[in-house]
Amino acid sequence: MLPKDYADQNCSIARVLELIGERWTVLILRDAFFGVRRFADFAEHLGVPRAVLTDRLRTLVDNGILARRRYSEQPPRDEYVLTDLGVSLWPVLYAMSQWGEAHLSAGGPRRVFRHAACGTGLDAHGFCPRCRTAVPAPDVVMDDGPAAPARDNRVSRRLTVPRRLLTPLAD
Amino acid sequence: MLPKDYADQNCSIARVLELIGERWTVLILRDAFFGVRRFADFAEHLGVPRAVLTDRLRTLVDNGILARRRYSEQPPRDEYVLTDLGVSLWPVLYAMSQWGEAHLSAGGPRRVFRHAACGTGLDAHGFCPRCRTAVPAPDVVMDDGPAAPARDNRVSRRLTVPRRLLTPLAD
DNA sequence: CCCGGTAAGTTCATTGATTGAACCGATGGA
DNA sequence: TCCATCGGTTCAATCAATGAACTTACCGGG
Numbered sequence: 588m589l590p591k592d593y594a595d596q597n598c599s600i601a602r603v604l605e606l607i608g609e610r611w612t613v614l615i616l617r618d619a620f621f622g623v624r625r626f627a628d629f630a631e632h633l634g635v636p637r638a639v640l641t642d643r644l645r646t647l648v649d650n651g652i653l654a655r656r657r658y659s660e661q662p663p664r665d666e667y668v669l670t671d672l673g674v675s676l677w678p679v680l681y682a683m684s685q686w687g688e689a690h691l692s693a694g695g696p697r698r699v700f701r702h703a704a705c706g707t708g709l710d711a712h713g714f715c716p717r718c719r720t721a722v723p724a725p726d727v728v729m730d731d732g733p734a735a736p737a738r739d740n741r742v743s744r745r746l747t748v749p750r751r752l753l754t755p756l757a758d
Numbered sequence: 759m760l761p762k763d764y765a766d767q768n769c770s771i772a773r774v775l776e777l778i779g780e781r782w783t784v785l786i787l788r789d790a791f792f793g794v795r796r797f798a799d800f801a802e803h804l805g806v807p808r809a810v811l812t813d814r815l816r817t818l819v820d821n822g823i824l825a826r827r828r829y830s831e832q833p834p835r836d837e838y839v840l841t842d843l844g845v846s847l848w849p850v851l852y853a854m855s856q857w858g859e860a861h862l863s864a865g866g867p868r869r870v871f872r873h874a875a876c877g878t879g880l881d882a883h884g885f886c887p888r889c890r891t892a893v894p895a896p897d898v899v900m901d902d903g904p905a906a907p908a909r910d911n912r913v914s915r916r917l918t919v920p921r922r923l924l925t926p927l928a929d
Numbered sequence: 930c931c932c933g934g935t936a937a938g939t940t941c942a943t944t945g946a947t948t949g950a951a952c953c954g955a956t957g958g959a
Numbered sequence: 960t961c962c963a964t965c966g967g968t969t970c971a972a973t974c975a976a977t978g979a980a981c982t983t984a985c986c987g988g989g
Contacts, residue, residue, distance in 0.1 A: 593785065593804075597907030599858030599868055600788050600851060606862075613779065614764065617771050621973050626937050641938065662985040664936065672861060678883070679857055681772060682850040687770030690843060691777075697770055712849070712883050712892060721883060729985075731801030781947080797966050809950050835958045835965065908968065932988090939982070947974070953967085959960100
């Protein structure tokens with residue numbers, strides 16, 4: 588979105604939008620929750636221009652939402668993983684997902700989310716109805732729903748389900 | 759943000775972002791929940807360029823999130839109010855607000871939200887801990903928190919608290 | 930040694946969006 | 960008559976996004 592700042596500094600929603608409100612940023616975070624970590628995988632999966640991806644990853648790292656980690660010294664290679672602060676954004680993403688599934692997806696949900704501990708589907712608020720507890724992102728398992736889309740690119744095919752959130756993509 | 763579309767059509771989050779992901783849109787919705795309805799009030803409160811406001815309001819109306827209603831025939835004057843579909847976006851806004859208050863606001867929350875029926879503060883998920891129930895936007899009362907900002911413009915001053923969400927601004 | 934491939938970027942010209950100031954038309958009030 | 964309000968539109972200048980090409984470092988094979 589935006590030149591990114593909102594003068595309307597007083598509101599916490601405006602402050603959040605300054606961190607995650609730019610175009611592509613929320614989709615980058617969604618992919619990070621699903622296990623995408625590498626620059627090339629984000630670029631291929633999202634179709635985002637590489638220059639924009641570079642900028643967004645840098646902003647997220649600067650704000651402590653992602654961490655850049657070296658996973659290979661020779662050759663030098665970095666990956667981007669959600670920090671604890673980043674993981675705590677899950678309720679925002681989940682709320683968007685649920686609204687979209689409820690109001691924009693004819694034929695049922697594309698994806699469903701379950702409590703890893705018991706396998707029960709989460710409710711609209713991210714609670715496990717069986718355990719009567721809020722389920723944080725690391726305890727969520729994602730699976731295909733009845734309206735699951737075709738996996739039409741290499742990254743999508745590596746994004747196998749059922750899959751626990753934050754589990755890195757296999758090669 | 760953006761040219762507004764995301765080719766990655768398969769994901770419900772991407773679809774939601776196509777509706778509410780452009781710059782300013784979420785802040786327009788926030789104001790609509792707080793009771794702002796008129797073009798001039800949105801423009802003054804947000805500091806958004808009028809041409810952009812026109813475009814965003816039109817997009818939201820076209821997608822059924824806001825409704826345009828005539829509130830005066832002579833002179834002809836329209837206002838913008840949330841539809842039921844728009845009101846159902848509250849959990850998305852609430853999740854953003856809670857994350858911002860928890861992680862970006864030193865000195866406690868700027869705003870607090872209570873269950874209108876019992877006066878109890880809502881938890882991080884929008885539940886009333888006393889009634890053990892999810893609280894929809896029309897049953898939420900907003901109030902100043904310990905870090906409440908100064909009211910530095912005319913619209914802010916008309917945004918009195920405590921205030922039930924969706925209650926229109928008085929003149 | 931040379932060639933091809935992968936990963937993670939950078940550069941740059943073109944296109945598109947945002948900004949802010951100015952303008953407009955209808956009405957209402959002093 | 961003059962000024963103000965409301966709800967916009969218009970337009971030039973600025974800023975951001977796009978996509979293709981290029982770069983650097985390394986690895987593996989022949």
